Amino acid sequence: MNVHISIKNVGVRYEKTAAVNNVSLDIPRGAATVIVGESGCGKSTLLRVVAGLQKPTVGEVKIFGDKTKIAFMPQTYGLMPWQTARENILLPRRLGKGLGFWRKDKLSAADEERFNDLLQKLGIAEITERYPRELSGGQKQRVALARVFFARLPILLMDEPFSALDAITREEIGRVFGALRKKVGMTTLLVTHDVNEALTLADEIVIMKKDSQKGGQIFTVLDGAADFGETGRETPEFFGKANKIRRILAEIAEK
Ligand code: ADP
Ligand code: MG
Numbered sequence: 001m002n003v004h005i006s007i008k009n010v011g012v013r014y015e016k017t018a019a020v021n022n023v024s025l026d027i028p029r030g031a032a033t034v035i036v037g038e039s040g041c042g043k044s045t046l047l048r049v050v051a052g053l054q055k056p057t058v059g060e061v062k063i064f065g066d067k068t069k070i071a072f073m074p075q076t077y078g079l080m081p082w083q084t085a086r087e088n089i090l091l092p093r094r095l096g097k098g099l100g101f102w103r104k105d106k107l108s109a110a111d112e113e114r115f116n117d118l119l120q121k122l123g124i125a126e127i128t129e130r131y132p133r134e135l136s137g138g139q140k141q142r143v144a145l146a147r148v149f150f151a152r153l154p155i156l157l158m159d160e161p162f163s164a165l166d167a168i169t170r171e172e173i174g175r176v177f178g179a180l181r182k183k184v185g186m187t188t189l190l191v192t193h194d195v196n197e198a199l200t201l202a203d204e205i206v207i208m209k210k211d212s213q214k215g216g217q218i219f220t221v222l223d224g225a226a227d228f229g230e231t232g233r234e235t236p237e238f239f240g241k242a243n244k245i246r247r248i249l250a251e252i253a254e255k
Contacts, residue, residue, distance in 0.1 A: 003064060004029035004187040005050060005155065010059035011215060012045050019045040021215030022059070025206060029064075032181065032188040032226055034198040036245065037208030038253055042216030043191040044075055046208075047159050050189060063155070071151045071186075075159040077144040079132040085143045086128040089115070092151045115150060121176045122146050123169065137164040145173065149180055156186040162197065174200060178226075195245050199225040200233060205245065209252045219252050 005027040012020040020042035027033045035043050048054040050061050051072040063070070071092065072078075079088045094105045107115060119125040122142045132140055141164040148156055162170045174197070181188065192198050198205055202224025209219040222245065225238055232238060 001026065002029045003027070004031075005189065006062040006064070007046075007050065008060050008062070010046065010049055010056045010061065012042070012049060012054070013057045013215065018211070018213065018215035020049070020056070021211060021217045023208075023216075023218055024059075025218065025221075027187060027189060028203075029187055030185045031203045032190065032201055032224070033204045033206060034202035034224060035189070035191045035206045035208060036193055036195065036198045036249065037216065037219075038210050038249065039193070040212070040216075041208040041210035043208060044159050046216075047072075047157050047189065047191055048074075051157050065154060069153045070155040070157060071148040071153040073144050073148045073156075073158040073161050075163075075191075077132075077140050079140060079143060081132050084129050084131055085124065085135065085139075085146075088132070088143055089119075089128075089147045089150055092147060092153075096151075118146055118150055118176075122149075122173060138166070138169070141165060142173070145177075149177070152180075152184050152186070154186055156188045156190075158188070158190045160191055160193070162192070162194075170197070177201070195242050195249070196233075199238065199242055199245070200228075202226055207245065207248055207252070210254045212254065220248065 003026045007023055007025040010020060010023045023046060037043055049056050051070060090105060119128065122145060124139060124142045124146060127135060127139060145161060162173060165173060190201060203226050205222045205224045207219045208216045210216050225241060228238055
């Protein structure tokens with residue numbers, strides 16, 4: 001396996017809480033790994049550690065390649081309130097070019113086209129000049145998605161990226177994401193608590209078990225169904241897999 005991200009014996013404790021306990025996981029280059037698990041099992045904490053935004057209490061994360069080439073979409077979107085949607089989406093690119101927060105940047109014709117196409121597909125073409133406070137939750141989430149999608153960095157970390165979208169939009173955007181991954185092949189680590197979504201997007205599914213005493217741990221790792229394709233999602237095999245994951249989640253739920 002060509003490992004891109006290696007998580008080794010990572011544990012995280014906050015002052016009063018054990019959040020993550022002894023998590024080890026290798027993520028292959030170009031693969032999509034999806035983490036599921038009940039609220040509070042440490043998913044967001046683990047993702048922040050992988051993003052390099054938080055130091056683990058023990059253990060380490062190794063990125064094989066450029067550590068600065070990581071796109072991270074936090075659960076709270078991370079939009080800058082003083083920037084318009086357009087500025088927010090282009091922020092990583094500006095920072096990447098060392099242009100800082102305030103200098104303007106002009107896109108090439110090709111990038112402008114890619115930018116407009118992406119906004120069209122995400123359904124936010126009309127709101128690019130608005131500030132985050134002028135957007136609904138779902139629109140903010142789509143702006144945050146546009147930001148990490150447009151950046152096209154080799155590693156993509158997303159924390160419940162579709163949670164504020166209605167079912168139809170969610171599927172449409174899932175397809176935009178699928179097409180982008182096919183084209184660019186970013187190594188992806190994504191957190192969700194939607195089982196069908198997890199299966200659809202994942203090459204591999206990691207089920208985490210909450211433990212308030214010791215911190216959340218990996219319970220098991222299963223094959224996803226990213227390779228099933230659109231029609232494969234209507235098959236008994238897909239439903240079988242989904243049911244199995246639901247059963248496990250119900251069994252390991254903290255009492
Ligand atoms: P999940 O994303 O799976 O819901 P989190 O990683 O957000 O889980 O949280 C795991 C545990 O750590 C929870 O008990 C949560 O209350 C706690 N926690 C998360 N962030 C902090 C923080 N910044 N300070 C203290 N405790 C935290
Ligand atoms: Mg979370």
